[in-house]
Amino acid sequence: MTTQEMMKEYQDWIFKMSSYQMALSIIGIDKMTVAPVNGSAYRDERTAFLAGEMFSIETDPKMVEIVKQLKDDPEVDDDTRRAAAVYYENAVKTLCIPKDEFVAFQQLANESYDKWLEAKNKADYAVFEPYLKKVIEARKKMISDRNSDRSIYDEMLNDFEPNMNQEKYDTFFNALKERLVPLIKKVTEAKQIDNSFLFQDYDIEGQKKFMDHLLQYLHFDPEWGYQNETEHPFTSWTCENDCRTTTKYLKNNVVSAILSTVHEVGHAYYEHNIDPKYDGMILSDGVSSGMHESQSRFCENYLGRTRAFWEYNYPFLQKQFPQQLGRIDLDTFVNALNVGVPSLIRTEADELTYPMHILIRYEIEKGLFNGTISTDGLDTVWADMYEKYLGVRPSNAKEGILQDVHWSDGSFGYFPTYALGSAFAAQFMYAMRKDMDVEDALRNNRYTDCISWLKEHIQKYGFRYEADEIMKMATGEEFNVNYYLDYLEDKYTMLYHL
């Protein structure tokens, strides 16, 4: 086949895949937001069939051979070579799994998810433990089929964050441990900041009216974005002009929906700002989980929790809730948004203690796959670690090891990217500050000036370059965890008068 013939086949193939992907994405959003529950059996069965069609297209041997050749074909443009390489790598990873094993694992993951949910509701780790064990064994088998030189856990880390491994993560988390454990201790012992006024009764209609204002401030434009409500907020997309977020309103928490929206819209901007020439290609996607999380956390923490952000927005919130916030001044409000208090639930953790929640999960995952930790008694191991690193101890498995869904379907290696993303974001902020007056933009209703910087330096590239290449292009140097640790130390030293 000539290069031209291969390119024609390739273009048809990616268009075809992107069509199924779009359908599955929209069916997924629909399911999570509005689809009537009694129809789910009918829909799920057919969705699985369509996913199977997609799988068959993705692993079509003829196409795998074509992308294998295109990735090294000198006649092909750089973008396509890069895309072909990524497609090829993904296909090879999937192809090594016998289809029976793949199907059996899907089945196991579904059962394990159900058991996890049951266990969580009963706060009984024993219900979930046998499934966790089976899921780990199955994942070990699937990964070892790859015959890679890397260890199994390194392979999994690499799946979510290419080029990362235990050695690099160890260095990263050791740095965090070294500087954050003493910092958290000092903050815990300092005079505490009252934030109880954030947890009064805030009627949801009022929160929604403020949300209308906030989405305008964020320029989350209805022409390319849409926000809905779900139990667990997420972001989903079909192309750069179709990015959907969800949020959840809590009656007794005025900031939860706000910060989760700023976070999810951060994810949405990443997809929106990728160069449209990659549309429908694999390059039209965030390059790694860590990089995606860096964009959402940048928006949530480095913009959304700042005084400058609220200088503009707080009067609108006060006007919406005069009874609750009328007598709370701006500084009191912003300080309350930023308290650092060790707690048990990761998704409700503050900016300071959040990475410790991730550290604990990383150490456990490492132990599980390297054989130093077993699933037996893991709930106690978990509780001990929370006591050691955060000084708090879960009273049951629901607020302990059963709180997260991720392990139930075998997504090991994903958690570490959450902490990495926060650290990436600090370095991006340092670089951004050299180019522009961030506070001036935020306080003067020019939020998108910050987004434009992210677009120009990070987001537009999509999957075109590796995360570490983008880091270097955007900030002029390699990833350096000290930007993150300096930022946290400065911020919390000042906030708590340490």
Next chain:
Amino acid sequence: MTTQEMMKEYQDWIFKMSSYQMALSIIGIDKMTVAPVNGSAYRDERTAFLAGEMFSIETDPKMVEIVKQLKDDPEVDDDTRRAAAVYYENAVKTLCIPKDEFVAFQQLANESYDKWLEAKNKADYAVFEPYLKKVIEARKKMISDRNSDRSIYDEMLNDFEPNMNQEKYDTFFNALKERLVPLIKKVTEAKQIDNSFLFQDYDIEGQKKFMDHLLQYLHFDPEWGYQNETEHPFTSWTCENDCRTTTKYLKNNVVSAILSTVHEVGHAYYEHNIDPKYDGMILSDGVSSGMHESQSRFCENYLGRTRAFWEYNYPFLQKQFPQQLGRIDLDTFVNALNVGVPSLIRTEADELTYPMHILIRYEIEKGLFNGTISTDGLDTVWADMYEKYLGVRPSNAKEGILQDVHWSDGSFGYFPTYALGSAFAAQFMYAMRKDMDVEDALRNNRYTDCISWLKEHIQKYGFRYEADEIMKMATGEEFNVNYYLDYLEDKYTMLYHL
């Protein structure tokens, strides 16, 4: 191939088709309700591709041969024989269209829809006219490929309402013209009923609160149904446990969203009540557009506009809008709901003048396909007809020819079924009254008693029998337009003291 082998192939085939149908249905709902507009080009292109995949499956020569045999195979059960016959008829109709032409038409229909929307917003027919012309030409080509003995417009009429044609519709509409034109004239000249209080300022939040009550009264259960908002209300479904409706709230009209909801939920009930044994099969669908419309109009007009319906519901509405309705008594309210006043917008038309709106569209469609009317200057033709039949003239294309979505995607032959459905409904009501006390059910919060009658006599059959067979089973006689005309004459003679 043995019957058993054919049945196995057939089952796999209908499952496959129902999967694509589900995907296309959900993508369609998503597009009409929440999908960001700027993503539509990307989505439409891929939706057209998936529709093409569906088309290929539907017209797979091997399967067409199998259904051709199954439809007459004595070893096969009656339900499957009927389904196979319907599949075969549809396949034969589509087989004559080359796939490229089919996909190109899907693409054109999507573009044309977007242009219609733009034109409507600008009230500028010139924006839409070239697309309308293209859509008509494309439809003519598609239908003429069938090489049928029937005229093109007869083919289209038959697609929406099997066994109907211009000759029968002419008879039907002539009967309407003969008795309704003079009746409308008398009503217009009679002492008018004041309904201005319905068009005060009714805040949309309040309307939504009443809607929560109404959906409960209708038993439109969130477990199998969901209501969203769109510019143009519609109903869509994937299976009997997943039926979606939409509505539109108008600030200056308290009944528009209410009656459109009763109407759309009527459609939803039809799909919900079809025997689940037909799920995923072609039999799990309303048998014809006219029959579908009969169910929605039955709910809207023969239930939703009655005094008994409002005996139960009016106190809730009054409570929601005490300032606007507190001093309006039930009879005044119900009379206002039923005024007959010629107007410009079909979807807001009253029960008496509504069929005239349809008559106008029928005459235009007939002219467009028989060559006596062209798309050039059609906005003026439209305006002239409104003046002739209803004595009102649109001042722009938005309140004239651009008001309806139907022609944008080539759904010619559909409108006439709206009038037919209203007429069917009158005959059903006559039959229902023999079996039960309709008013007693409505005023005592037993709306679903009426729905159960419809289910038992009409809805459960889905596509299992032809519309005329169902009419005969449900009412004991053939369709007779006089039930409808008698009903309208009696109702409006009484209301206006003619």
